[in-house]
Amino acid sequence: MLGRTLPAVAAALVASTLVGCSLVQNHAATAPAHASDSALAPVKGELRTVAVLPIRPGNAAATPDGRVFSTIHPMDGDHDVQLIEVTGPHSYRAWPSTRFQTRNGNYSNDTIDSPLGIALDGEGGLWITDMGNHLGKTRIWGFDIASGALIKKIILSSDVAPEGSFIQDLVVDRERGWIYLADIANPSLLTVDIDTGTGQRFDGFDAMEAQPDAKMVINGEAIQFGGAPASVGVNPVTLSEDGETVYFGAMSGLDWYSVPTELLRNGAERDEIASAIDRVGPKPVSDGADTGPGGTHYFTNLNDNGVDVMGADGILKPLVRDERLDWPDSVRLGADGWLYVAVNQLHKAPPFSGGADEGKPPYYIYKVWTAPQAPR
16 A cells, blocks of 8 residues: 555655755746736636745645745655745745754754645644654644744654554644544544644544545556555545534545544544444545535545535536646645645655656646636
8 A cells, every 4th residue: 555655765765955945946937827916807717826846845725814835745855944935936935934944854853854734723823744754753733823933743642643654634623622634554534632732543444445446547647656556545634614524535535524523532432433424425536635615625636637626515526627737735725715736746756656756847836716706
């Protein structure tokens, strides 16, 4: 299974390092024609460029006031930044400061190691997962967006995040004080109490496992990992607007499920959780997902270079199809009607290619308009 060997491979990667830059090389010659500051009103499914990057974004998110943040994907090798704020179409800065970034490969307890998942908590905080490929421990970092101050750093215990875990996606309910995560290596959902830092793992459920018929085929090529077809368990995890429901599904899966958060928070028995897991509807082979108001779900569609949307009616529809969406890794809704998408050609990275990195910078953060045509 892909997820069971990803952590070790990612930790061993040594890629060409971009040394601590705050100004990204201008890629105007290769940037898409659509400008994010277009004066034209957007139409549903329209794709616009937010950032052009020389290094792979991991997951990206946008604040209500339009600030855009992104992790840097661990499979892109060692860099002097791991968490950035986009400051322009071709520029970024280390965020919240260089203090928390690992430089020159000097990973420590005080700096970010291998981040990926990113989430806003609705109360002014930004949270990331840190898989700890170099230090060997999984951490969660929370930062205050306004000040950049550290809210909390949580180190997950070995029983919650055992060796070999690949805990990448997360959602945060700061009002209730809980974080929900997914481990794709040993397919599980996790809960973490923000105040105490204690957590619990829920595994052994069929709904969290990869499905054999969910093939990963991108641009006509069957995606391999270690000489075998890529097959990945539970990865996207989202939260309902009221915080009462966690939604989840396998990356290599065609079904989207739900479970009441109350059961996870209370550590309910396995049988009770199993009976409460409900199929919400279909999903594509996807690396990222988000859930918006009214129970509308958005998914990256790896096989079709796109993003799909499923409404409360349970019908899955294409939102956008575009060859520029070359492995759309994550989607996060902004407060302005745009859906932010990190695109990083991940299937061309060494863990997938089996050799040299076949990805060709630049990489992108896009935004897709999700509503009917905007008013002029």
